[in-house]
Amino acid sequence: MNIAVIGLGLIGGSLIRALAARGHRVLGFDADPAVRATARDAAARMPATGRWQVTATIRDVAADADLVVLAVPLPALHNVLDALVASGFHGLITDVTSVKGQVRDAVATRLTGAANPVAGFVGGHPMAGREASGFASGDAALFTGCAWVLCLDEGVGLDDWLTVAELITELGARVVPATTEEHDRAVAAISHVPHLMASALAANAAEDLLALTLAAGSFRDGTRVAATRPELVAAMCGGNAEAVKLALAHVIQRLDGAMQALEERDPVKAVRAWAAEGHATRGAWPPDPGRPEEVPAHVETLLRLGRAGGWVTTVAPDRRTVTGFLPVSNA
Amino acid sequence: MNIAVIGLGLIGGSLIRALAARGHRVLGFDADPAVRATARDAAARMPATGRWQVTATIRDVAADADLVVLAVPLPALHNVLDALVASGFHGLITDVTSVKGQVRDAVATRLTGAANPVAGFVGGHPMAGREASGFASGDAALFTGCAWVLCLDEGVGLDDWLTVAELITELGARVVPATTEEHDRAVAAISHVPHLMASALAANAAEDLLALTLAAGSFRDGTRVAATRPELVAAMCGGNAEAVKLALAHVIQRLDGAMQALEERDPVKAVRAWAAEGHATRGAWPPDPGRPEEVPAHVETLLRLGRAGGWVTTVAPDRRTVTGFLPVSNA
Known part of the structure; x- marks a missing residue:
C-alpha cells in the first residue's frame, strides 16, 4: 500500500519506520525542514527494503497515497487538513490524535461532501506515549502490544475500518474498536x-x-x-x-x-x-488477555468486543472475521 | 553504640544491615518468629564484622541498648511501646514511622514522667519506600541519599538529636530537621x-x-x-x-x-x-543540592535549614556545627 505520514514526531517517526519495515511504500512529510532532513538521513542509513522517502510538501506526500496518516498535534491539524484539501487528495485518511471528536468534526467539515470527497476517514489513537518526543526518539517497535483505538462510528465504512485495522495489527498493535464518544x-x-x-x-x-x-x-x-x-x-x-x-x-x-x-x-x-x-x-490491572477467538467482522460485534475491554489482533484475509481477545480479570 | 531495632520489615531489615555494616553492635527483634528466623539466617551469611543478632523478646533486644529504633507499622506501635515500658528500658528512642504526631503522643503518654523515664525520644522518618516489603527486600544501601526527617521539637534534647543525626548521616542519608507539625x-x-x-x-x-x-x-x-x-x-x-x-x-x-x-x-x-x-x-524538581556550608548546631538554625528545603550530611565531632546543604532551584 502507498502510505503518507504527515508529521514526523515520536508517533509519526515510529510509524514511518514500522510501515517501511513491513514493506509498504511510505512517504513522510513534516512542516519543519530540520525534521525532514533528519528523517531523510535516517532513511539513507536503512537497508534498501526498509527505506522511506521524505517530501517537501503535503501535495507531494499525498499525490500517490492510498492512505494518509495525520500524525500532527491537535493545534496543527487544521492547517494540515486545509493543505490536504488543496492537494486534491481523494484516498483514505486516518490519524493518531488523542482526541477523536474534534478530529472527526474537523475532517467532516472539510473533506466530505461534493466539493472535496475523500474515500473515507477512520479516526485512530495509539496509546503509546513516551517521555521522549521527536523523530529521533521514534522506534519501529513502539506499537508492539500497544492498544490502538480505531473508531467505528456510524458513517465509517466497515471495509475502510478493516483496511486500517489490518495495517495496524500487522505492526503488532492491539486494535480496539470503539465509537468516537466511547474513546x-x-x-x-x-x-x-x-x-x-x-x-x-x-x-x-x-x-x-x-x-x-x-x-x-x-x-x-x-x-x-x-x-x-x-x-x-x-x-x-x-x-x-x-x-x-x-x-x-x-x-x-x-x-x-x-x-x-x-x-x-x-x-x-x-x-x-x-x-x-x-x-x-x-x-487487577492490567487484565490478562484471555484466549483468542474468531469474531465476525460486523460493526456491532466489534463494538461489543471493545466495550468489554477486548481487542483485535488480526483481520482474516477474506475480511469476514477477525481474531479477538477478551481480557479476563486477574483479580 | 549498642542499637536495638524493633520490627524487621523493609526499613528495619535495611537498617539492621546498614548499622551492622558500619560496625555498630546491633540486635533485632520482630514479632513474627518466621521473620526472626530469616533475619538470623541472613546474619549468619554475613562476614563476622557485619553481623547482627536476633532476640526472641523485646526485653532481650532492649536490655543493653543505648538506642532503640521503633521500625513497626503504626497499628503495632502501642503494643511495642507497652512491652518496652515493661522491659524497664531507659535509653534513647527513635522511630521510622510516616506519621510523627501520633508517635510522639504515644511515646509521651508511656515513656516520660517519673514512672518510666527514658533518656529521650527523637522522632524520625526516612523517605525510603519501595514496591517490595519485608526483611528479604532489605538493603544496606536503601538510605544512601534518602531524605530522613529527624524531629526537633521543643522538649527534644539537642544532644539526643545530634546523636541520632550522626548515626543516620553515617548511613549516607540526608537528615532533615523539622518540627513534628512541619513534617x-x-x-x-x-x-x-x-x-x-x-x-x-x-x-x-x-x-x-x-x-x-x-x-x-x-x-x-x-x-x-x-x-x-x-x-x-x-x-x-x-x-x-x-x-x-x-x-x-x-x-x-x-x-x-x-x-x-x-x-x-x-x-x-x-x-x-x-x-x-x-x-x-x-x-524544577528535584532541586539541585547547592554547596555544603558549615551551620551552627542550634535548634533554630537547624529548623530554618529544614524549612528552606535543606538538610544535614555530617555532624562535626565537637557537635558545635553540622554540614548543611541548601538546595537551589534548577528551574
Whole structure:
C-alpha cells in the first residue's frame, strides 16, 4: 500500500519506520525542514527494503497515497487538513490524535461532501506515549502490544475500518474498536484527568520547600506527567472538555468521599473502606488477555468486543472475521 | 553504640544491615518468629564484622541498648511501646514511622514522667519506600541519599538529636530537621494525599472495561501507589487526619480550578494557564543540592535549614556545627 505520514514526531517517526519495515511504500512529510532532513538521513542509513522517502510538501506526500496518516498535534491539524484539501487528495485518511471528536468534526467539515470527497476517514489513537518526543526518539517497535483505538462510528465504512485495522495489527498493535464518544470518555478517565491530577499535586507542593525535599516515590510517580508541556495538556483536555469535565467531576466526588472518611470518628477504619475499590482495581490491572477467538467482522460485534475491554489482533484475509481477545480479570 | 531495632520489615531489615555494616553492635527483634528466623539466617551469611543478632523478646533486644529504633507499622506501635515500658528500658528512642504526631503522643503518654523515664525520644522518618516489603527486600544501601526527617521539637534534647543525626548521616542519608507539625504537614502533601489520589483515579476507571484496556503510562504511574495495602494507606492518612484534610482540600480546590478552566469560552487557553504552575514545579524538581556550608548546631538554625528545603550530611565531632546543604532551584 502507498502510505503518507504527515508529521514526523515520536508517533509519526515510529510509524514511518514500522510501515517501511513491513514493506509498504511510505512517504513522510513534516512542516519543519530540520525534521525532514533528519528523517531523510535516517532513511539513507536503512537497508534498501526498509527505506522511506521524505517530501517537501503535503501535495507531494499525498499525490500517490492510498492512505494518509495525520500524525500532527491537535493545534496543527487544521492547517494540515486545509493543505490536504488543496492537494486534491481523494484516498483514505486516518490519524493518531488523542482526541477523536474534534478530529472527526474537523475532517467532516472539510473533506466530505461534493466539493472535496475523500474515500473515507477512520479516526485512530495509539496509546503509546513516551517521555521522549521527536523523530529521533521514534522506534519501529513502539506499537508492539500497544492498544490502538480505531473508531467505528456510524458513517465509517466497515471495509475502510478493516483496511486500517489490518495495517495496524500487522505492526503488532492491539486494535480496539470503539465509537468516537466511547474513546473520548475512556481517555478522559485514564489519560486526560490523570494529567490534571499530576499537575494539581505538583502545584500543591510548590510553596513548601521542606515538602519538595521530602518528596519521594509517590510524589515522583504521581506528578510525572505534570512535566508534559502545558499546551499539550490544554489541547487534550480543552479539546475533550465535555468528557473531561465528567470524569473530573467523578474524581472530585471520590476525593470528597475521602474527605468525609477523614472526618469520621474512626478515620482509619473509614479510609480503609474508602481505599478498597481503588486498591482492587489497580491490583487487577492490567487484565490478562484471555484466549483468542474468531469474531465476525460486523460493526456491532466489534463494538461489543471493545466495550468489554477486548481487542483485535488480526483481520482474516477474506475480511469476514477477525481474531479477538477478551481480557479476563486477574483479580 | 549498642542499637536495638524493633520490627524487621523493609526499613528495619535495611537498617539492621546498614548499622551492622558500619560496625555498630546491633540486635533485632520482630514479632513474627518466621521473620526472626530469616533475619538470623541472613546474619549468619554475613562476614563476622557485619553481623547482627536476633532476640526472641523485646526485653532481650532492649536490655543493653543505648538506642532503640521503633521500625513497626503504626497499628503495632502501642503494643511495642507497652512491652518496652515493661522491659524497664531507659535509653534513647527513635522511630521510622510516616506519621510523627501520633508517635510522639504515644511515646509521651508511656515513656516520660517519673514512672518510666527514658533518656529521650527523637522522632524520625526516612523517605525510603519501595514496591517490595519485608526483611528479604532489605538493603544496606536503601538510605544512601534518602531524605530522613529527624524531629526537633521543643522538649527534644539537642544532644539526643545530634546523636541520632550522626548515626543516620553515617548511613549516607540526608537528615532533615523539622518540627513534628512541619513534617506531618509536608508528608500530607507529598505522600499521603498522593496515595488518596492514586486510589481515586484507579477506582474511577473500575467500571469501564474499555478504559482499563486503553490505560497506559499516565494511568500506570498515576495509580501505582493505589497498590499499597488499604490498611497502610488508612493508617497513614487516618493517623495524620488534620494535615491530610488540609492538603486534600487544597488539591480539591485546584481541581475545581481545572473544572472552571474547562467551562471557559476558550478552555484550551484556560487549561494552559491553569497547568503552568504544576508544570514549573515538576520541572524544577528535584532541586539541585547547592554547596555544603558549615551551620551552627542550634535548634533554630537547624529548623530554618529544614524549612528552606535543606538538610544535614555530617555532624562535626565537637557537635558545635553540622554540614548543611541548601538546595537551589534548577528551574
